[in-house]
Amino acid sequence: MPVTYAVANQKGGVAKTTTVHALGAALAEQGRRVLLVDLDPQGCLTFSLGLDPNALDKSLHDVFVHRVPATEVLLKVGEVHVLPASIDLAGAEVHLLTRPGREYALSRALDPIKSDYDVVLIDCPPSLGVLTINGLTAADEILVPLQCETLSHRGVGQLLETIEDVKSYTNPALKVRGVVATMFDSRTRLGREVLDDVRTRYGVTVLEPPVPKSVRVAEAPGRGRSVLEHAARSSSAEAYRQLAASLEVAVA
């Protein structure tokens, strides 16, 4: 069975989507069979992969609302597979709220296809609503991208509380794998200070290395590629490769 990671932080713009895409590309480079899940109605991961979220035949919305099997929604992009999102997913959120077992919709959808992969990466939306709870319920471990700037730790406490709730209600085995330091500026001491603060305040692991801030990363989504393809030798691509290797995902 694969390892399933939910990449979550309710704070917006901290590089959740970038991290899912780049780690997915790195793990594929390292010979792993990778499934990416776009759980955000904004469809940014879907778009970053070079797909048009508005032109999809089917998306996760159909899986959640019309109970379409995930196999009918899966798309292959380069070396990875993706369950794409479209804006309809926002409607699925409302639909799920009225349904018993709503926290398990993603977990159930993944069950029949999981064994085809070594690793599943779930891109959660910037909220702690029912979609993110679905992501946390379907996951084995959580990666928390954190932009290393003043006040970025605010919200981590609330995220950890939600994780505790998910552990008590739907997924007792869930683990916080660690913080991924994103958009890191090594020229100042602030970044390291923020990471030390988060480590001592919340007792979470900070994964190494931090991902440097680089315009090469910011350019990549517009090209429909991850930074590993867009700027293969950049320090940010290299950081994501090292992070991916540190996860030690087994090959089935």
Ligand SMILES: Nc1ncnc2c1ncn2[C@@H]1O[C@H](COP(=O)(O)OP(=O)(O)OP(=O)(O)O)[C@@H](O)[C@H]1O
């Ligand atoms: N290492 C980096 N260097 C420079 N820019 C980056 C880096 N990582 C991410 N970005 C840029 O920061 C912005 C936010 O990243 P991203 O969309 O991945 O965040 P997110 O947490 O998924 O956002 P949301 O909460 O809206 O889903 C994007 O424009 C992305 O290209």
Ligand SMILES: [Mg+2]
């Ligand atoms: Mg995102």
